[in-house]
Amino acid sequence: MKKISLFVLFLAAGVLAVAQKKSHQPLEPVSDHYKELQAFSAAVNPARAWMDTIKYPPAEYSSAIVYLLVKPYYLTDAQVKTLRESVKFPANSSDQVRKELDYMLDLQAKRTSEQEKRVRFLGDIGYWPWINLVPSHPSYEENLANLFFEGSELMGNEVNARNLPKVAKLLQGVMQDMRVMEFTIKYTLFRPRPYHLEPKLAPLTKINSPSFASGHTLWAFVQAFTWSEVVPEKRKNFIALAEEIRRSREIMGIHYPSDNEASRQLSYKMVQYYLQNPVFQKDLREAVAEWNAVSPKLVRR
Template sequence: MKKQLLLVLFLLGGINAFSQKITLAPISDHYKELQTFSAAPNAQRAWMDTIKYPSSQYGGSIVYLLVKPYYLSESQVKALSESVRFPANSSDQVRNELDYMLDLQNKRTPEQIKRVEFLANIGYWPPINLLPSHLSYAQNLKDLFFESRELMGEDINAKNFPKVSKLLQGVMQDMRIMEFTIKYKLLRPRPYHLEPNLKPLTTINSPSFASGHTLWAFVQAFTWSEVALEKQKDFIALAEEIRRSREIMGIHYPSDNEASRQVAFKMLQYYSQNEIFKKDLSEAIAEWKSVSPTFTSKK
């Protein structure tokens, strides 16, 4: 009875403490510098404002517009999708972003290329998780736990942490919906559609804004920071590496990535109002406190 009471108090404490563990760091580095340039259209490059992401290159991701959110409400999805905008294609800001990316391209090293291409292949896709017979089922769950495995080892996985897995699956369903709702609402062309001298390491069959990789990197980092506060700095640092990798690859503007960081944090703020999320989070925290010492003590 005493143990049950302690568990209840712990769970309630987890709910009450939610949203106090993380804050959004101020915009910094080149993201801050690039935003000092005008985001307004520049008549000298007016042709650039006629360019949208080519409809002939749309991929199957557009079906996420039909998917229901998990923790977010539909009104919150709408509000989030309307909370961000990208600078005009012809703007001085975009011109400077493209020049920045050209400089990154000129400085790419073989080691960088290997790492960013590895990160590019990471991705959890909710529909795959519905089919245990799917050839990518096991890899999909590994990718769900990529950030924690990268930082704390292979034992931090869906099998050992089912409550954490449930939480992350819900967050990632919302994340994919947010990603493609924003992308297909705004139809921003990729950087290589505007700058012919950019030679991306790959091309992507969805619009540029906002970055999906950066969105999942930060929404997971923020969520994990609620579960494992002691690793918060490490999770944020990994998310930063992931967002910068998209610029090195030549497939995302810095403004795509900063917008995704902002949206990820706003998602967590909405979650603080959701009782189902708070319950799932509390159960994930309890599981982490109980089970993680078995594995993390080996490190």
């Protein structure tokens, strides 16, 4: 009897390992200019000590600071705290930041009108959980469309909340966590925006929240990773779209590359917590079942 029990345990462990191998995709290594810029020192450089006195100005705080009072959905409070403490940005005066600012100045000098049009479009995408609570809100439908931006951008406009309510529920939970995580970090670390440190930067817009970490990049990647659990064969496409979104923030002159790389790393850690959460697992199973049943009628070929 004992031998049979041990065999069953080993068999179950093997099945679990296979399941985990299928769902726990490794994070792509840091690459391109993100890797190159990390090679420079992130430590304080006394020659530029004045830069370390600059914080994000309180006069520019937005009402989004209230997300510090919102409870996470799939994450626990303890996980939010652990994630918040897992990321940090290089010192304002560091060689790394100086190189990042120079990189952004070069992007600014080279950006085209076509690039500006595209990055402004991407900059207007955003899902806000509180609007989802008010169906009469004038932005309610647009908000739901933005929730499904990555899915509809890659697979067509029929990939939406109305046709995929189980997928919508999954994404809404993820995005609530994303907003909690974003503003918990921003309003703990208060990193100034690049244009606060470099007067030659002419951003395409200005944002009323601290710079670190990038919210747009966080939602882009946490959704890319989540969508990849639902539609695994499209993972490369979702990652590529998330990459475009994060780079758009640098072209706009509003985020350092280190903001964006931190958000990519952070979003991956969030999904690893999700995959251990029974509520997320249930919602994911239902979303996958819905997708498999409905998507053949929706997705453009």
